[in-house]
Amino acid sequence: MQTNPVEPVPVVVSAHGELAPPAGHADRKRGLSSARVEEQRARFGRNVVDSTARRTWWQTLWEVLREPMFLLLLAASGIYFVLGDVSEALTLLAFVMGIVFLTVFQSHRTAQVLDSLRELSAPRAQVLRDGQRQLVSAAELVPGDVVFVDEGARVPADGAVTEAHELSVDESLLTGESVSVNKSVARANALPEEDPGGQLFFGSMVVQGQGQMVVTATGPNTTLGRIGKSLTGITEARSPLQLETRTFVNRFALAAIALCLLLVAAYRWRSGEWLPGVLAGITLAMGILPEEIPVILTVFMALGARRIA
Known part of the structure; x- marks a missing residue:
């Protein structure tokens, strides 16, 4: 989903020297209206930072078809077609x-369940809308929202401080600095880069x-979001369980292929025919190869994630 470049909400000073948003933005006593929230959400999208590209159906299908077991089964089907045994091939x-x-469906079902779990664990924010203080998902925030923050809460978006009462923030996620930073009311007409002490990230x-x-x-469009964009090109590493399973299956696949070739050669030497020998070799390889492991891991992980949800 494309989003427009960030446009910081300008802040001006009221007659009493307090910060007040300009016309068209949030009224600090009432917040944004529901209609204005919908307009801003349509313009800027959801307040979500996603640094990984979502896997498509075709990518999952391609990974499944690369499994040695499926390749052997497809080869056996092709040989049955060549031999003229269409019913067996089909x-x-x-x-x-x-x-x-089943494998592709359960893989995507697992991804959807994990997305649901992320939604449940997503931070929530106290926001002022239509004159009422509400607790909403941080993903629903839009530019111009008036948000309350207090001790122990995670800042749900970038924003200019309009009230501060001994406010101190840990910004180590962005800067790596473990010492907390004191925050004060943002200076009038100052850009975020010019007044970092008046900004929350x-x-x-x-x-x-x-x-x-x-x-x-x-x-x-947030500072953290721009960092996330720079990480989109990083390839997601396989888990230790996936690496061990892949190594285990590949070793068995090599042994099965070696026995398959020996059986084909022996069949050719005894009967003088190739195709039946190849079919017999594939049958032996399928009997040796632990083809259930990838499928079982996918299905049982999906069922476990669904029970957690």
């Missing part, structure tokens, strides 16, 4: 398609005090 192909569909943790801010940037 039966074997139907089983292959069934296993592939998405992902930082409030370690002391309480305050109020006006959201200036959400999602990929």
Whole structure:
């Protein structure tokens, strides 16, 4: 989903010297209206930082079809077609398609369940809308929202501080600095880069005090979001369980292929025919190869994730 470049919410000074948003932005006593929230959400999108590209159906299907077991089954189906045994070939192909569909379906079901778990564990924010203080998901925040922060809460978006009462924030997620940073009311007409002490940043943790801010940037337009964009090109590493399973299956696959070739050679030497020998060799390889391991891991992980949800 494309989002427009960040446009910071300008802040001006009222007649009493207090910070007040300009016309068209949040009223600090009432917050944004529901209609204005919908307009901002349509313009800027959800307040979500996602540094990884979502896997498509085709990518999952390609990974499944690369499994040695499925390659052997497809080879056996092709040999049955060459031998003229169409019914056996179609039966074997139907089983292959069934296993592939189950594996791909459960993989995506697992991904959806994990997404649901992330939504449940997502931070929530206290926001002022339509004159009422509400508790909403941080993903629903939009630029211009008036947000309350207090000790122990994670800052749900980038924003300009409009009230600060002994407010101190841990920004080590962004800067690597373990010492907390004191925050004060943002200076009037100052850009975020010019007044970092008056800005709160998405992902930082409030370690002391309480305050109020006006959201200036959400999602990929935040400081943390721009860091996330720079990580999109990093390839996700396989888990230790996946690596061990892959090594285990590959070793058995090599042994099965070696025995398959020996059986084909022996069949050719005794009967003088190649295709039946190849079919017999594939049958032996399928009997040796632990083809259930990838499928069982996928299905049982999906069932476990669903029970957790």
